[in-house]
Amino acid sequence: MFTQDTINRLKSAETPFYYYDLQLLDDTLKTCRTAADQYGYHVHYALKANFNPKVLQAIQSVGFGADCVSGNEVKASIQYGFSKDKVVFAGVGKTDREINAALDLDIFCFNVESVQELLVINDLAGAKGKKANVAIRINPNVDAHTHHFITTGLEENKFGVNVWQLPDVAFTLRNCANLNLIGIHFHIGSQITDLDAFKNLCTRVNELSDWFAEQGFNIKVLNVGGGLGVNYHSPDEDNIANFAAYFKVFNDFLQVKAGQEVHFELGRALVAQCASLIASVLYVKNGKKKNFLVLDAGMTELIRPMLYQAYHQIENLSQQLITTHNSQFTNYDVVGPICESTDCFRKDVELPESVRGDLIAIRTAGAYGEVMASHYNLRDQVQSVYSE
Ligand code: LLP
Numbered sequence: 001m002f003t004q005d006t007i008n009r010l011k012s013a014e015t016p017f018y019y020y021d022l023q024l025l026d027d028t029l030k031t032c033r034t035a036a037d038q039y040g041y042h043v044h045y046a047l048k049a050n051f052n053p054k055v056l057q058a059i060q061s062v063g064f065g066a067d068c069v070s071g072n073e074v075k076a077s078i079q080y081g082f083s084k085d086k087v088v089f090a091g092v093g094k095t096d097r098e099i100n101a102a103l104d105l106d107i108f109c110f111n112v113e114s115v116q117e118l119l120v121i122n123d124l125a126g127a128k129g130k131k132a133n134v135a136i137r138i139n140p141n142v143d144a145h146t147h148h149f150i151t152t153g154l155e156e157n158k159f160g161v162n163v164w165q166l167p168d169v170a171f172t173l174r175n176c177a178n179l180n181l182i183g184i185h186f187h188i189g190s191q192i193t194d195l196d197a198f199k200n201l202c203t204r205v206n207e208l209s210d211w212f213a214e215q216g217f218n219i220k221v222l223n224v225g226g227g228l229g230v231n232y233h234s235p236d237e238d239n240i241a242n243f244a245a246y247f248k249v250f251n252d253f254l255q256v257k258a259g260q261e262v263h264f265e266l267g268r269a270l271v272a273q274c275a276s277l278i279a280s281v282l283y284v285k286n287g288k289k290k291n292f293l294v295l296d297a298g299m300t301e302l303i304r305p306m307l308y309q310a311y312h313q314i315e316n317l318s319q320q321l322i323t324t325h326n327s328q329f330t331n332y333d334v335v336g337p338i339c340e341s342t343d344c345f346r347k348d349v350e351l352p353e354s355v356r357g358d359l360i361a362i363r364t365a366g367a368y369g370e371v372m373a374s375h376y377n378l379r380d381q382v383q384s385v386y387s388e
Contacts, residue, residue, distance in 0.1 A: 049267030071098030135183030187225025298336015
């Protein structure tokens, strides 16, 4: 819920922009940290969700590690103060240049996604006279019951190695003198709201952790990935994810052997609720069949609705200030200015009757929002405004 003061402040900035509530970010991070500390769990922040400098500073200041998926994310994490022994480099397509840079920075671990990648890291580490820590990303074939575009843990997905390939992985590891297997890694998908999916993940991790122990490997890290979902429908009432319930599932169902650490890679749940995309109404187009609100933000600023049919709550902040019991409500298709028919945030959104210049908030946009912005149609870089 935006206060009158905040709305007045937002009115003075040029739209479109992302508005960050840094207090909410802080509260979210502290809630997560407290819940994780209860079980001695290690949290790595998935930078891909949002690498806005203020967000990164806030996250590193609570002591989380960094989960990176490109050489530039690895560099950014270190630049923003994440400790290099808490930096993990994942991703299905790491280039030699990226691997070499990460080796030079002595990061904590590479999450490796194929046998061939093991061989490449072994060679590159050897050439530098180094030994690289690796964790094997295993595809657990657990259905996350989330949108199929953001499901990752099924055999049909490109990520990780499949269970039937593990004997080959074990053989390769025994023959790679420059690799040190420290962990097994999993990630079943994103925006997961049914915690049972994580219970099923625990069962698979337990079996695979036993298998590696039987093979004589000392698995120090059980990395169970990220994926905890947030409430896109009630961004005010339910603005901090239930971290306590999430970690409790792992405490109840994951078998942790002596000396093992449990690592998490959370992205969305840490940052989604702390930002909204703020846009202005450029034009109101009333038709016979449809009414359109044309905003000055579109798929170039927030692509989630167009790419994943994702729901984001849409509010007219200007009318919120003056809404009375007599206010008229109208259904609008809320669209952007981009030359694509899919450039629509949502159809048939019920809003107070809106006029040119009204300020619109598209909520829960802190994760996979600003980072997925593009310059399509030669659009300007989207700006950020902060609560303090
Ligand atoms: N670890 C790995 C290996 C991942 O691939 C991801 C996200 C995460 C951790 C963090 O997951 P989270 O806690 O944020 O769910 N752009 C899509 C989401 C893509 C997620 C990619 N991987 C969206 O806007 O919904």
